[in-house]
Amino acid sequence: MNGEFYWEDKSEFKYTFWSAESDLKNGCAGISSGPANPKGNWHTESCTNVNSVVCQKRQSWSSVKLQTLLMEMTDEMTAAKREIQETKSKLAFVQQELETTKLELEEAKDNLLKSTHQISDLHEKHNSTGSLLQDFLTTEMDSLKHDIGIFKKQVIDVKNSSDGLTRQMVTVAGKIVQVETNMEIMKTENSKSNTSLSAFKNRVISLETETAMAKSLSRIEILGMKTDIEKNKLPPVGFIYIQYYGQPAPSTLWPRASWSDVSSTYAGYFFRAAGGGANTFGQTQSEFAPRITSVYFSNKDTHRHSTSISLNLGSTSDPITSGGWDGGWTGLKFYTTSGEVRPKNQAVLIFKRIS
Numbered sequence: 001m002n003g004e005f006y007w008e009d010k011s012e013f014k015y016t017f018w019s020a021e022s023d024l025k026n027g028c029a030g031i032s033s034g035p036a037n038p039k040g041n042w043h044t045e046s047c048t049n050v051n052s053v054v055c056q057k058r059q060s061w062s063s064v065k066l067q068t069l070l071m072e073m074t075d076e077m078t079a080a081k082r083e084i085q086e087t088k089s090k091l092a093f094v095q096q097e098l099e100t101t102k103l104e105l106e107e108a109k110d111n112l113l114k115s116t117h118q119i120s121d122l123h124e125k126h127n128s129t130g131s132l133l134q135d136f137l138t139t140e141m142d143s144l145k146h147d148i149g150i151f152k153k154q155v156i157d158v159k160n161s162s163d164g165l166t167r168q169m170v171t172v173a174g175k176i177v178q179v180e181t182n183m184e185i186m187k188t189e190n191s192k193s194n195t196s197l198s199a200f201k202n203r204v205i206s207l208e209t210e211t212a213m214a215k216s217l218s219r220i221e222i223l224g225m226k227t228d229i230e231k232n233k234l235p236p237v238g239f240i241y242i243q244y245y246g247q248p249a250p251s252t253l254w255p256r257a258s259w260s261d262v263s264s265t266y267a268g269y270f271f272r273a274a275g276g277g278a279n280t281f282g283q284t285q286s287e288f289a290p291r292i293t294s295v296y297f298s299n300k301d302t303h304r305h306s307t308s309i310s311l312n313l314g315s316t317s318d319p320i321t322s323g324g325w326d327g328g329w330t331g332l333k334f335y336t337t338s339g340e341v342r343p344k345n346q347a348v349l350i351f352k353r354i355s
Contacts, residue, residue: 109211237353
């Protein structure tokens with residue numbers, strides 16, 4: 001039989017002189033076994049039904065390839081687990097800082113509201129007990145100073161762990177300092193003035209509003225920090241990645257980044273640290289190797305360099321005379337290879353992140 005057929009993957013294979021089994025069961029022709037060919041391996045099967053498949057092209061992978069694929073998948077899973085764990089740790093830290101800041105802001109709000117209520121009570125008693133208001137205001141102002149000092153220290157502690165939240169906390173601290181200054185002015189000018197008490201009350205209410213705004217801004221900044229954490233999973237634009245044989249490509253490790261193969265820029269180069277016998281950084285040093293380039297020989301009596309023979313790369317030199325009249329003359333030729341001097345090495349690929 002002569003002809004051709006196509007595999008399921010659309011590849012073509014021609015055949016000639018296929019022999020049939022001597023016993024054709026149910027009118028089904030079997031293909032005789034033969035040596036493997038590059039298109040695949042023939043597997044003969046018993047023919048029990050009409051038009052049954054008697055051979056098929058099977059793909060076989062070597063144990064080395066299977067081992068390599070398994071190692072690559074293991075490395076990718078390990079890297080993914082490590083990134084997930086790092087992200088969870090960072091988010092837990094941010095959440096903890098947010099909860100701490102919320103508690104501190106609530107405490108400050110409670111203290112300010114308490115002072116507001118106390119001042120309102122004093123305002124109602126002002127007509128009959130002016131001197132009592134003065135003394136009480138002084139005491140409460142000292143207490144508020146103490147609370148403000150503690151709150152300032154808490155703000156500084158929060159700053160050391162979260163710069164995004166610190167900017168808002170400093171704003172709140174600044175407003176509290178303004179309240180403290182206004183209280184000093186009120187004490188100096190007229191502690192019995194209804195106008196000053198009303199203005200102080202309005203400032204406290206204003207500070208309460210600004211504190212609520214600071215909390216909202218803090219939540220927004222924390223959301224921004226979470227976004228930054230997600231972005232930081234990728235290496236920066238311009239990052240250079242060197243791929244060794246058998247290791248994953250950068251597009252596999254960071255599929256969301258775009259990479260450019262810049263291997264041609266450094267094609268054929270070996271690299272060494274700057275300094276010593278190396279050229280300056282950024283400069284290419286030409287190849288060099290110590291070689292015998294010429295041979296001189298002379299008369300054994302005069303010892304003068306009467307003849308010079310050059311040893312050229314990639315060629316055989318002229319004969320160099322050796323020996324003498326007593327033992328006969330001998331001509332020696334030398335062949336010098338022109339290959340580069342290099343250590344045992346293996347090529348790598350160099351990629352650069354472009355976006």
